[in-house]
Amino acid sequence: MSARQELVLLGAAPDIALEALRWTELACSRAGLDARACRDLAAAVIEAVNNSLEHGYALGPGDINLSLDAEPERVVITISDNGIGLPPSPSVAIPSSCAERGRGSWIMQQACDEVRHEFNAGQQSVVLVKRRGGPGSDYHGDTL
Amino acid sequence: MTIQFHARGNAEIARLPDRLVLANAAAVRSEIQGRIASGTSRLVLDLGVVEFVDSSGLTAILACVNAARRQGGEVALLRPMPRVRALIELTRLDDIVAITDDEATAVACVTGRVAA
Numbered sequence: 001m002s003a004r005q006e007l008v009l010l011g012a013a014p015d016i017a018l019e020a021l022r023w024t025e026l027a028c029s030r031a032g033l034d035a036r037a038c039r040d041l042a043a044a045v046i047e048a049v050n051n052s053l054e055h056g057y058a059l060g061p062g063d064i065n066l067s068l069d070a071e072p073e074r075v076v077i078t079i080s081d082n083g084i085g086l087p088p089s090p091s092v093a094i095p096s097s098c099a100e101r102g103r104g105s106w107i108m109q110q111a112c113d114e115v116r117h118e119f120n121a122g123q124q125s126v127v128l129v130k131r132r133g134g135p136g137s138d139y140h141g142d143t144l
Numbered sequence: 145m146t147i148q149f150h151a152r153g154n155a156e157i158a159r160l161p162d163r164l165v166l167a168n169a170a171a172v173r174s175e176i177q178g179r180i181a182s183g184t185s186r187l188v189l190d191l192g193v194v195e196f197v198d199s200s201g202l203t204a205i206l207a208c209v210n211a212a213r214r215q216g217g218e219v220a221l222l223r224p225m226p227r228v229r230a231l232i233e234l235t236r237l238d239d240i241v242a243i244t245d246d247e248a249t250a251v252a253c254v255t256g257r258v259a260a
Contacts, residue, residue, distance in 0.1 A: 017166050021196065039227060046198050050166045103199035103235045110234055 056083025185217020
């Protein structure tokens with residue numbers, strides 16, 4: 001049994017990532033997650049949306065679909081696009097301090113309990129999973 | 145995009161906007177790098193009103209740090225909010241750039257008068 005919330009971001013203009021951020025914080029709050037988990041997931045979602053914008057659509061037109069499924073033990077957010085896609089990294093290591101790329105994937109991994117990439121009928125999806133009440137991250141500093 | 149710069153001794157303080165994300169990171173980076181190219185390489189980036197940063201924003205900050213150092217200068221980060229500071233620490237940007245909540249200390253960091 002789960003409750004679903006959905007959002008379609010139209011146009012794939014760069015500033016829609018902020019709309020995704022606001023939607024995620026609100027949807028996570030409605031799903032009963034605490035403030036820290038809401039912020040963690042929002043940070044992860046904006047990175048996934050950025051990937052869709054930059055790599056899926058090369059900053060061109062295209063839609064991005066967001067859905068949140070509130071389940072008893074966890075919350076699952078799926079970010080999907082029909083762009084050309086970005087091959088997932090085989091492993092996500094902490095980026096070098098000086099590296100100018102690679103931080104987005106690291107942020108997603110640290111903010112969520114699970115990150116999956118799915119490919120189905122030309123649609124690319126990133127699935128973010130956050131357990132309720134779990135540590136949610138190996139990072140024990142301030143919340144994201 | 146217009147960033148406010150104001151002088152503090154031998155350094156300048158740049159006040160960044162309330163969000164530093166994909167939508168504006170390139171413009172912020174370009175404006176600050178232009179300032180560095182014109183001779184201002186000792187910069188304090190004031191994050192005091194920045195409510196949210198994503199990886200694009202962190203990349204912009206890092207690019208400014210690298211640009212300043214190529215000119216013989218330095219960059220420090222001032223007053224990041226807890227959420228922004230957490231992302232900076234998570235991605236280890238704090239390993240290479242000084243972060244402080246005190247403006248005088250930040251200025252001293254970039255002018256070589258103190259180590260943070």
